[in-house]
Amino acid sequence: MYPIDVTITKIVRESPSTKTFFFDRSFEEALPGQFVMVWVRGTDEIPMTLSYKNAVTVQKVGDATAKMFELREGDHLGIRGPFGKGFTLPGPDERILIVAGGVGAAAIVMLAEYALSKDASVTTILGARNVGEMLFVYRLTPCKGLHLTTDDGSAHRCGFVTDVLVEIDSSAFDRIYICGPEMMMKCVFGILEKQGSLEKAEFSLHRYFKCGIGVCGACCMDSEGLRVCKDGPVFNGMQLIGSEFGKYMRGPGGNKKLF
Numbered sequence: 183m184y185p186i187d188v189t190i191t192k193i194v195r196e197s198p199s200t201k202t203f204f205f206d207r208s209f210e211e212a213l214p215g216q217f218v219m220v221w222v223r224g225t226d227e228i229p230m231t232l233s234y235k236n237a238v239t240v241q242k243v244g245d246a247t248a249k250m251f252e253l254r255e256g257d258h259l260g261i262r263g264p265f266g267k268g269f270t271l272p273g274p275d276e277r278i279l280i281v282a283g284g285v286g287a288a289a290i291v292m293l294a295e296y297a298l299s300k301d302a303s304v305t306t307i308l309g310a311r312n313v314g315e316m317l318f319v320y321r322l323t324p325c326k327g328l329h330l331t332t333d334d335g336s337a338h339r340c341g342f343v344t345d346v347l348v349e350i351d352s353s354a355f356d357r358i359y360i361c362g363p364e365m366m367m368k369c370v371f372g373i374l375e376k377q378g379s380l381e382k383a384e385f386s387l388h389r390y391f392k393c394g395i396g397v398c399g400a401c402c403m404d405s406e407g408l409r410v411c412k413d414g415p416v417f418n419g420m421q422l423i424g425s426e427f428g429k430y431m432r433g434p435g436g437n438k439k440l441f
């Protein structure tokens with residue numbers, strides 16, 4: 183698939199490290215949790231989850247994301263996708279729990295809005311380094327329960343999302359969705375495993391990959407060889423048992439990077 187050329191129509195600064203880029207093409211077929219490959223011409227092509235049907239929300243971490251931050255309205259990007267396995271959609275009247283941290287909120291907010299539109303009962307635990315980095319609170323306000331945490335205590339509850347999670351009975355939910363830094367997700371995994379709730383949990387993984395379509399092998403995970411781009415990026419908790427999840431990931435040269 184060749185990239186589709188899109189024009190940036192609007193840029194919203196969500197936080198000091200994050201911007202949302204809206205474009206003139208809406209990917210109506212995209213399911214919550216699916217991603218697109220964003221071609222930043224002259225720099226790189228990188229995976230991003232759609233935070234709206236026509237937008238990605240980007241945290242500046244390296245070359246390609248820094249280049250995106252220099253772009254203006256009217257500039258162009260190339261988009262391939264949507265790709266990958268998204269979240270299992272919740273049914274009407276289901277009780278769902280969302281646990282999101284940092285830019286992981288961008289990957290999960292469309293799912294929350296879908297669930298709310300189906301009258302599911304949505305409880306969200308949302309964490310960030312500090313209050314300025316907390317994303318999309320305004321889109322999550324309609325949730326039945328919204329628990330906010332900041333690492334530095336600059337607002338809301340001081341602590342991690344897991345501090346709230348241990349106080350919640352996860353068995354009361356039909357589905358649990360998680361996206362955030364991998365160490366955060368690993369801690370959530372441990373709590374849900376202890377509570378016997380892994381089977382109904384889905385984790386969205388952010389790993390380095392090149393092709394996005396299951397060919398290059400850059401994102402294969404030990405020990406089963408599951409490809410994050412094709413078999414994921416959303417995985418059921420049971421699929422991650424005994425895998426490299428939370429232990430290490432591979433960088434561009436295939437070298438292991440320990441968490």
Ligand SMILES: Cc1cc2nc3c(=O)[nH]c(=O)nc-3n(C[C@H](O)[C@H](O)[C@H](O)COP(=O)(O)OP(=O)(O)OC[C@H]3O[C@@H](n4cnc5c(N)ncnc54)[C@H](O)[C@@H]3O)c2cc1C
Pocket residue numbers: 217226228229230231232238239240241242243244245246247248285288289387388389390391415433
């Ligand atoms: C399915 C998927 C969805 C994603 N969705 C979003 C999103 O919605 N918003 C967002 O801001 N980011 C998202 N990411 C992460 C994003 O792809 C990386 O931050 C981006 O590729 C970094 O590119 P760079 O050139 O700016 O940084 P680089 O210079 O390549 O790297 C900077 C740092 O980020 C790490 N890194 C690089 N690529 C990835 C990656 N793919 N996953 C995790 N860490 C990486 C590197 O190890 C390094 O430490 C997603 C990743 C995946 C796999």
